[in-house]
Amino acid sequence: MMKKALLLAGLICTGSAAAFEQIYVDRLLETRQCHHCNLSEADLSGKDFSGADMSESILNGINLSQATLVGVWFTHSKMQGANLEGADASNSLMDYALLNGANLKGANLNGSQLIFADLTDADLTGASVDNAQMRGVLYCNTTMPNGELNNSGC
Template identity: 50%
Template sequence: MKLAVLLAGSIITSSAIAYEQADIDTLMNTHQCTRCDLSNADLSKQNFTHADFSNTDLTNTNFSQSTLKGAWLAHTKLENANLEDAVLRRSILDYAQLHNVNLRQADLRKVQMIFTDFTNADLTGANLKGSNQRGAIFCNTTMPDGTINNTNC
């Protein structure tokens, strides 16, 4: 029984820290980490201007107060991520999954978000001016003015 409890504890611990430190180091040095697993990483208050995160797992990643201007976030998985007060101006979010994402007060001006899934996302106070939302999925999504949007739900 004790062995089972120890094994269960180690599995839970290992899944809570999913990212590889080598991926974080590569990202910090090159601003590129495509097809990486950066889930559960704390990347808050960082400058990732023009970084390439395409096809990366960013589940539960904390980007609060980070700068991601012109970043490539196409086909990323950002479920449960924190992007509160982040600057994503002119970024590419095409086909990204942003389920349950916190985008409160985020700067999303001129962001391309074609077929991006914002199911249960919170965009309260976010700036979406000039963004391309063609085909975006808003399902139980809190919009900048606090209203709930169910477009393409």
């Protein structure tokens, strides 16, 4: 019986470590500062976080669809499976961001920096990337804005 209780407690702790922490969501909403935060799986769709600092954060599976993210710092953030569909992330900083499997369909990335970002399995169909700096980006099974598949980094 004790072993089962310990196993159940371990599974609960493991599961909660992967999900967002409400204190970080509250901080981001109040101050637009969430450096080193865990916002994984948080639903922040449609919100305005213009100028926010979410750098070096864990944003895996975050839903930022239709959000206003103008000038947001995502530098060195882990954004695997993030949903930024239709978001305005213009002039944002995504240098060294891990965007594996991210949904960037129809996102506005104009003027953004994605230097050395990982876009493996990401979908940028219909995304706007005018004047975006995309040097050293890792493309592997990446759907580009024009719908073509880019495997140049596989």
